[in-house]
Amino acid sequence: MTAQPHGVSFAGLHHRPGEPLLLPNAWDHASAAALAARGFPAIATSSLAVAAAVGLPDGAGVTREHTQRLAASLGAGPYFLSVDAEGGFSDDPQDVAELVRELWRAGAVGVNLEDGLGPAGRHAAKIAAVKAAVPGMFVNARTDTHWSGDGDETDTLRRLDAYQQAGADGVFVPGLTDPERITALVRRLEVPLNILYSTAGPTVPQLADLGVARVSLGSLPYRRALGAALDAVADIAGGRTPVGTTPSYDEVCTLARGVPASGPANSAG
Template sequence: MTFRDLHYGDQPLLLPNAWDAGSALAFAAAGFPAVGTTSFGVNASAGRPDAGSASRDATVALIRRVASLDVHLSADIEDGYSDDPGEVAAFVAGLAADGAAGVNLEDSAAGRLVDPAVPAAKIAAVKREAPDVFVNARVDSYWFHEDDTVAAVADRARAYADAGADGIFVPGVTDPATIEQLAAAIPLPLNVLIVPGLGLDDLQVLGVRRVSTGSLPYRVAIDAAVDVAAAVRDGRDVPVATSYAEAQQRLVTFAQRADRPPGAAP
């Protein structure tokens, strides 16, 4: 199935978000058909706060590194790292050449919504330059509690749909009734973050077509790492994990595949 097809399956597409090659490899090994990146996790791994275009080079490097995985890749590119639609389009075309099947493109900057005409122009430019890339247009109204009504979000979503977007991402929305209203009002597959208490079947009934984990796996992994050290310090049982041998073999196999010259026999 293509990445686009995955948004129209029997169940919403669950997209885990990786922050480095190891996490992407683990998600792929677990059988997920698509893996996204998380700008928060990518930035945090380098000791930087999220946003501010700091994730650009690391995101490109991550997509290139894991392009050999047998999964579809979607890159979180914040606001496209530029105010110029042509520059954003060229950047996305480069990511597509590196192996990305989709991108997330948000409609905020410095913690505030921007005029919807700005991201719409970027989306239109991207679709002209890289028409096969799945553009997931992010509406940050609920994320920043600004113009956070169904009508306002639907207006932004329709503007992005008219510009050529393939999906709409509304992070921060958690109320089931609101999610259902958004899904009915938005003419494209609706993407939300994980909603506590609502499984994939529940979200499907509400009209959701894609569910992202966002930075949650990164934050849980950090908490788990601290807990291991604290367990040893405090005399508690140490949690069970994938064995060193299994993790190492997974990396050896991946490295052999990833480092193989293009066109070489498997």
């Protein structure tokens, strides 16, 4: 397992009142190394980025091998690694536990498991099986009541209670942006609350004031990277010089060798 950076555990990063863990999501070795070079102590993977990179749908349970391959590539990095494993790529709790055991061996210390609005009992059984198999793994239990459901408060609480009781170390409610409902959840929960950052929702400092323990960026960095590439091509085609942060060729080569660069240069080259 990866050595603990900065003298603190991954779980400990979720228990700093007023200072939530800002968790950026990488999609390959270079992006993870670049984020580590900027001082982020923990980095997660993005299931959308994993799927999009190989031309497969996200959330369909078809990227298990690709997720494991990325975890193996990033697991030895100088940061805590949390893996987005969708719903565990199986309905069998023991199969999910075996997957997480393999991720742990690769160097991951956290795993994100989503219920996809399937039965709460089945998801709770997965969480319990994972914690029994790999007690040290930080299990972030995600419910999709606000992401793909109707945001029903009763259902959200019922699911989160079941996941806490099953042993989840934290819970994740992507799509929830209302400050009052976030505050109410923080007060009710016994474990740290993870919120997905939204440009239409509270800022990170505001989420900190609400008591949120972890703020994930999800696929946003990957989508922004794609957008930046499209903007650069459009600028060049229009006779303009691309603007924004552009790492040099040598800096990217350094990242690829696994030696974090001091930081990307602002240049068009």
